[in-house]
Amino acid sequence: MAKQQAFAEKVKKGTEEKGSRCPKCNTIRVPILYVQSVRSAHQSYRFSSQRVQVCKCNEKEIYA
Ligand SMILES: [Zn+2]
Numbered sequence: 001m002a003k004q005q006a007f008a009e010k011v012k013k014g015t016e017e018k019g020s021r022c023p024k025c026n027t028i029r030v031p032i033l034y035v036q037s038v039r040s041a042h043q044s045y046r047f048s049s050q051r052v053q054v055c056k057c058n059e060k061e062i063y064a
Contacts, residue, residue: 029053
């Protein structure tokens with residue numbers, strides 16, 4: 001019984017450490033690779049990707 005509880009706490013702790021929690025919306029930020037198509041000066045498109053942390057504050061912009 002005691003061992004099970006210790007395991008549960010360990011798992012919980014691991015989950016908390018995985019992402020940082022946004023103080024505004026209280027949601028764990030999820031790191032994703034955000035890819036945008038960017039028009040270059042020569043009328044061609046290239047892709048720009050960046051890692052962003054997604055929480056409820058910006059998920060609408062990211063997934064739009
Ligand atoms: Zn947020």
